[in-house]
Amino acid sequence: MSATFTLAVDAMGGDHAPDIVVAGLDIAAERHPGARFLLVGDEPRLAPLLSRYQRAARLCTVRHAPDVIGNDMKPTAALRSRNASMRVAIDAVAAGEAEGVVSAGNTGALLALAKIVIKTLPGISRPAMAGITPSARGDVVMLDLGANVACDARNLVEFAVMGDVFARAVLGLTAPSIGLLNVGSEEQKGDDRVRQAAEVLRASPIAAQFAGFVEGHDITAGTTDVIVTDGFTGNVALKTAEGAAKLVGELLRQVFRSGVLSRIGYVFARGGLERLREWLDPRRYNGAVMLGLNGVVVKSHGGTDAEGFAHAMDVAMDMVVHRFNEHIREGLARVVGPMAVASAPNGSAVAPAG
Amino acid sequence: MSATFTLAVDAMGGDHAPDIVVAGLDIAAERHPGARFLLVGDEPRLAPLLSRYQRAARLCTVRHAPDVIGNDMKPTAALRSRNASMRVAIDAVAAGEAEGVVSAGNTGALLALAKIVIKTLPGISRPAMAGITPSARGDVVMLDLGANVACDARNLVEFAVMGDVFARAVLGLTAPSIGLLNVGSEEQKGDDRVRQAAEVLRASPIAAQFAGFVEGHDITAGTTDVIVTDGFTGNVALKTAEGAAKLVGELLRQVFRSGVLSRIGYVFARGGLERLREWLDPRRYNGAVMLGLNGVVVKSHGGTDAEGFAHAMDVAMDMVVHRFNEHIREGLARVVGPMAVASAPNGSAVAPAG
Numbered sequence: 001m002s003a004t005f006t007l008a009v010d011a012m013g014g015d016h017a018p019d020i021v022v023a024g025l026d027i028a029a030e031r032h033p034g035a036r037f038l039l040v041g042d043e044p045r046l047a048p049l050l051s052r053y054q055r056a057a058r059l060c061t062v063r064h065a066p067d068v069i070g071n072d073m074k075p076t077a078a079l080r081s082r083n084a085s086m087r088v089a090i091d092a093v094a095a096g097e098a099e100g101v102v103s104a105g106n107t108g109a110l111l112a113l114a115k116i117v118i119k120t121l122p123g124i125s126r127p128a129m130a131g132i133t134p135s136a137r138g139d140v141v142m143l144d145l146g147a148n149v150a151c152d153a154r155n156l157v158e159f160a161v162m163g164d165v166f167a168r169a170v171l172g173l174t175a176p177s178i179g180l181l182n183v184g185s186e187e188q189k190g191d192d193r194v195r196q197a198a199e200v201l202r203a204s205p206i207a208a209q210f211a212g213f214v215e216g217h218d219i220t221a222g223t224t225d226v227i228v229t230d231g232f233t234g235n236v237a238l239k240t241a242e243g244a245a246k247l248v249g250e251l252l253r254q255v256f257r258s259g260v261l262s263r264i265g266y267v268f269a270r271g272g273l274e275r276l277r278e279w280l281d282p283r284r285y286n287g288a289v290m291l292g293l294n295g296v297v298v299k300s301h302g303g304t305d306a307e308g309f310a311h312a313m314d315v316a317m318d319m320v321v322h323r324f325n326e327h328i329r330e331g332l333a334r335v336v337g338p339m340a341v342a343s344a345p346n347g348s349a350v351a352p353a354g
Numbered sequence: 355m356s357a358t359f360t361l362a363v364d365a366m367g368g369d370h371a372p373d374i375v376v377a378g379l380d381i382a383a384e385r386h387p388g389a390r391f392l393l394v395g396d397e398p399r400l401a402p403l404l405s406r407y408q409r410a411a412r413l414c415t416v417r418h419a420p421d422v423i424g425n426d427m428k429p430t431a432a433l434r435s436r437n438a439s440m441r442v443a444i445d446a447v448a449a450g451e452a453e454g455v456v457s458a459g460n461t462g463a464l465l466a467l468a469k470i471v472i473k474t475l476p477g478i479s480r481p482a483m484a485g486i487t488p489s490a491r492g493d494v495v496m497l498d499l500g501a502n503v504a505c506d507a508r509n510l511v512e513f514a515v516m517g518d519v520f521a522r523a524v525l526g527l528t529a530p531s532i533g534l535l536n537v538g539s540e541e542q543k544g545d546d547r548v549r550q551a552a553e554v555l556r557a558s559p560i561a562a563q564f565a566g567f568v569e570g571h572d573i574t575a576g577t578t579d580v581i582v583t584d585g586f587t588g589n590v591a592l593k594t595a596e597g598a599a600k601l602v603g604e605l606l607r608q609v610f611r612s613g614v615l616s617r618i619g620y621v622f623a624r625g626g627l628e629r630l631r632e633w634l635d636p637r638r639y640n641g642a643v644m645l646g647l648n649g650v651v652v653k654s655h656g657g658t659d660a661e662g663f664a665h666a667m668d669v670a671m672d673m674v675v676h677r678f679n680e681h682i683r684e685g686l687a688r689v690v691g692p693m694a695v696a697s698a699p700n701g702s703a704v705a706p707a708g
Contacts, residue, residue: 074542136601146537149545183500183589188428191503191586216593220601232545233587235537237594239570244598247490247574248634252606255626262623269619272609280602 004036005320007313008089008098009060011041012068013105014302014309018045021104024309025060026053031310032317033059038098040065040089063088069109071302078109079116086110090117093295099320100296102287102313110299111147111290118295121325123332126151127292128159129231129299130166132285133241137222141167141176145288146235153196156180156228158332160201162291163226164209165331169322170315171225178206179214179224181233189213193230205334245280287312289319291328296320358390359674361667362452363414365395366422366439367459368656368663372399375458378663379414380407385664386671387413392452394419394443417442423463425656432463433470440464444471447649453674454650456641456667461653465501465644472649475679477686480505481646482513483585483653484520486639487592491576495521495530499642500589507550510534510582512686514555516645517580518563519685523676524669525579532560533568533578535587543567547584559688599634641666643673645682650674 009025011018018041025037037060039046050057065088069078081087086105092098094117103110111127120127130143143163148155160178167176180198182190187198190213201210211224219227220241229237256266266273278284282301286308290297296319300312319325363379365372372395379391391414393400404411419442423432435441440459446452448471457464465481474481484497497517502509514532521530534552536544541552544567555564565578573581574595583591610620620627632638636655640662644651650673654666673679 072540134601136604149537181590183503183586186426216590216595217597217600219594220597229590232537233590236535236570236583236587237590240573240591240594241570241598243571243574244595245602246571247488248599248602250490251630251633255630256623258626262626265619265621265623267619268622269610269616272612272616276605276609279605 004034005100005317006036006038006098007316007320008038008040008092008101009313010086010089010101010103010105011039011046012065012085013103013110014300014304015104016303016305017104018042018049020304020306020309022046022049022053022056023306024313026056027306027310028313028317029055029059031314035059035317037061038063038089038092040092041085042066042068063092065089069106071106073106073109075108075112078106079112087113087117090114090297093297094118100298100316102298102300102309102316104300104302104304104309104312107146107299110297114290114293114295114297118293118297120292121294121329121332124158124162124292126155126158127290128155128162129234129288130163130291131238131288132170133219133238134280134285135220135222139171140219140222140225140227141171142219142227142229142234142238143291144229144231144234145238146231147290148231149235150232151193151230153193153200156193156197156230157200157204158292160197160210160226160228161206161331162328163228164206165324165327166289166291167226169324169327170318173225175209176225177211178209178226178228179211179218181219181227181229181237182213182215185213185215187213197228242282249277249280283308283311285311287315289315294325296324358388359454359671360390360392360452361670361674362392362394362443362446362455363667364440364443364455364457364459365393365400366419367457367464368654368658369458370657370659371458372396372403374658374660374663376400376403376407376410377660378667380410381660381664382667382671383409383413385668389413389671390415392417392443392446394446395439396420396422417446419443423460425460427460427463429462429466432460433466441467441471444468444651447651448472454652454670456652456654456663456670458654458656458658458663458666461500464651464653468644468647468649468651472647472651474646475648475683475686478512478516478646480509480512481644482509482516483588483642484517484645485592485642486524487573487595488634488639489574489576493525494573494576494579494581495525496573496581496583496588496592497645498583498585498588499592500585501644502585503589504586505547505584507547507554510547510551510584511554511558512646514551514564514580514582515560515685516682517582518560519678519681520643520645521580523678523681524672527579529563530579531565532563532580532582533565533572535573535581535583535591536567536569539567539569541566551582596636603631603634637662637665639665641669643669648679650678 128144482498
């Protein structure tokens with residue numbers, strides 16, 4: 001790719017901003033020497049940091065934004081904060097100055113601002129947050145991770161379509177299998193919402209990829225390449241999986257510290273154990289993508305470090321370089337377009353424009 | 355305890371019934387020599403099994419039931435199957451012949467039959483399924499695990515009360531802390547349902563135990579002793595946690611098989627690793643309790659083995675011996691009674707009896 005892409009970066013979002021943001025940008029600058037970055041935040045604090053990170057400084061322009069959207073700020077208040085770093089970074093995407101934005105700040109605010117300023121793609125009623133999680137059979141795409149706490153059948157179908165396109169782009173699959181998360185795999189299980197969504201998907205152009213209902217344990221088993229669910233369940237499931245993996249990891253550390261023999265055992269097995277640790281490292285999976293918007297919006301975990309933030313920037317770069325939104329648009333036209341007219345339960349997709 | 359208690363056992367429910375049921379009963383008979391068991395199922399198949407398990411045979415009476423409720427049978431069909439082993443076992447509880455029932459069969463059928471035949475406690479609108487799961491700070495009670503896929507605020511409050519009593523009984527705590535599962539810990543997070551439930555709990559007699567919202571990772575962190583959520587999210591979260599722990603375990607096995615050094619390491623660390631494996635053994639956590647009914651109903655995992663089934667029987671015995679339902683009744687009268695009148699959003703709790 002010879003085109004130059006620009007990513008806007010919210011320098012002030014997250015628990016350890018702006019330090020880890022600039023340090024992460026420095027790592028990203030090495031990986032993407034052809035890219036340009038618009039670093040948005042408190043200039044007096046950013047200048048000394050950039051003097052320490054030369055690679056970052058070379059590829060970025062700083063745009064001053066005096067305010068910060070805190071983690072506890074409600075989306076409605078965030079929408080009024082026009083000089084906040086997150087807002088100014090998002091404005092840059094809406095204005096076409098940047099192809100995408102990365103922020104480790106307040107998720108609710110980021111989503112609300114993105115929806116209002118960047119706007120959703122035609123045919124999408126609600127953007128969704130998608131992420132990658134490890135499984136026994138390779139990486140798995142999961143969505144929604146918390147953008148929509150309540151979803152109807154139509155939302156779930158849209159998520160399936162967006163998850164399909166996302167998995168093709170980031171996992172490089174030609175026909176990713178798609179599972180709908182439920183409390184059982186039998187057809188009659190769950191509520192109307194999931195049963196209706198399954199019915200629509202079974203009759204859709206991606207029916208051949210639709211594997212039906214999957215359960216919680218299927219996420220890490222890698223039963224399907226894409227796991228579709230509402231934002232409440234998806235958020236809880238992702239954090240639960242991370243928590244469970246962390247618990248086993250901690251118990252394992254205790255085992256290897258629990259006596260002389262175990263310590264010796266660790267020394268012998270260290271190579272493999274380190275590889276396992278690296279493979280499960282949450283930083284490798286950092287960067288949830290907000291799908292369904294007129295621009296690339298990536299949310300980094302608020303508590304991540306420079307390496308994790310750089311990974312979120314990699315994800316954004318991937319989306320931009322692969323012209324991801326164009327693929328989403330095509331996928332939607334193919335699947336949701338016809339379906340929306342036939343089955344939108346609340347009429348939102350067929351409401352007259354006037 | 356000198357009183358003799360009787361447990362009804364559905365001999366035909368589960369993937370490996372009746373073999374593992376009778377083998378599990380044999381283990382339980384050794385642990386609870388003062389108990390009596392009513393083994394319900396296909397007598398011609400049970401007789402030869404019991405001749406091999408003498409301890410079980412000594413403490414149990416067989417009641418013939420020719421039919422079986424399959425895993426795919428819908429609850430409505432299950433309700434019509436009056437000669438099924440599960441039904442006859444539940445009938446024994448309703449008739450006062452047994453204090454509780456254990457089944458590894460169809461969960462939806464078990465719940466529907468229990469609700470209709472044994473009936474719910476006064477003041478409970480919906481029974482919930484509760485289980486125990488390991489955390490970094492000891493065992494944690496989680497509910498609902500799938501009995502109610504859709505819940506309102508009032509259901510969640512009832513679950514909190516029942517979870518409180520359950521944790522006192524099974525974890526031996528005097529004032530268990532209670533968390534409400536949500537997508538974030540801040541007060542404004544989540545949907546109306548969880549926010550309303552939190553509001554009611556903050557003003558309730560168990561307010562001092564209510565720790566507010568918790569997130570997915572708090573389950574295995576052991577942030578609170580009780581985790582309250584709807585049946586959809588709870589079911590997915592529990593299976594996700596089990597799946598994630600299993601994935602790490604499998605990866606670990608691969609590490610220890612991956613080369614000579616790792617194999618040597620395993621030999622040295624084996625003692626601790628075996629203890630870890632035992633601690634996380636899902637059989638140790640087998641046996642979900644259906645709370646809120648006029649009798650003890652325990653659901654064993656359908657795929658468990660004899661040891662796991664015996665554990666589910668231990669759980670049922672625990673509930674019966676501790677006169678658990680009397681405590682639930684007291685807890686409900688204290689918390690839900692006054693609250694129901696004040697806040698039931700759909701009026702179900704205050705509907706006139708006529």
